[in-house]
Amino acid sequence: MGRHSCCYKQKLRKGLWSPEEDEKLQNYITKHGHGCWSSVPKLAGLQRCGKSCRLRWINYLRPDLKRGAFSQQEENMIIELHAVLGNRWSQIAAQLPGRTDNEIKNLWNSCLKKKLRQRGIDPNTHKPLSEVENDKDMPPSTDKGNQKASVASNELSLVDQPAKAMPSERDPLEVSTSSNQELFLDRFGATCHDNRCRPSDMVGSYFSFQHLNYGTTNMGLSANPNSSLCFIPPSTSSDLNNSPISSSMLHSIFPTHVKLQSNNNPSISSDAVQNWECNNTVKSNASMQLQSSTNFLDNTWGVAESMKVNINKDAQVPLQAEQEDLKWSEYLNTPFILGNTPQNQIQTSQTIYSEVKPETGFITDKSCTSWYHQPPAFQLSDIYSKDMQRFSVTFGQTL
DNA sequence: AATCGATACAACCGCAGATTG
């Protein structure tokens, strides 16, 4: 397996980025997009490796980043997500719009781990420290304290292990990653018969429904000994309509590659944006993910329609020529009004926003149009605050 | 004012999976 060529190049700058470098990178990506990261530094006139440029953009320069301290709700979400996902920072970050995996990882390592310990909770297992101490006395084969090993083995255990008891029959403190993911697949794995559909693909979906569960059952945080992370699907789609599902949750339900197209303005599809950015690379697993996700929604939940999201089942169809021809400048200069009413604008923008990967989100929200050149038609922070309001209502309590 | 430790944050490193030729 070859290493990234830039790693061997000499005379490349390392360390902190200067404002001039930031400006060069920002200007370049604003005008041209990043395309192939390995070529960005050369084209942008930077003495950096492409990897470094990518990291700088994702973690610092991206316009959709939410700077500033984490809110209590965000911290709670991170703890909650970590209980299920472990150190999968990118997946956790995907649930927190405007936050990067690096940011969350730092917060966890510097702050949240400490907080949990102070409250008598082991940050690795999310179990009470006393219980973890007892586990240390157990033989290594039963020690689940090793977070990495535990997470890594989860996906295997999902397949190999027999169905577990329902959460209500379990110790409510048992909120480890494996138990929740196993439960999810035990109950809903039938929607994903194809063995190409890996358990990890379902994690995002699991999460969203976990949030729904909080909304419908008023569950507490996993750190709360009285709570459990059981997943009880709503019996009807109307239940789901009443659930506090948000655009960021949709992002989890629908794979990144699924084409979500606005009813109001089909000419501007997020697919075009993505293909423009990815040089028309078609993800090999897109159709599989699409199928698994839509089947999941249609067959199990029947919610696709209720979410007012048009799922184009021809996501694999090549783009229209005019879409392929879209360039940065066109995006930057094209008013991004996606509907006739403010409500529609928000709805559509949220839909598209939810579809775009975190590191590419700048294209669709503030940026395409208004990032530097004009005020946005809507404030992204509105979306965030809207989501966070929902979360705060949903989660209901803090640590 | 100088020093030192703690903390937070930014960036790097190495690896694995995906993609490409």
Next chain:
DNA sequence: ACAATCTGCGGTTGTATCGAT
């Protein structure tokens, strides 16, 4: 089929800042 390359991720390290002494 294979190797080279690219991308993304998570762990780790480096560094700036702040408060205590």
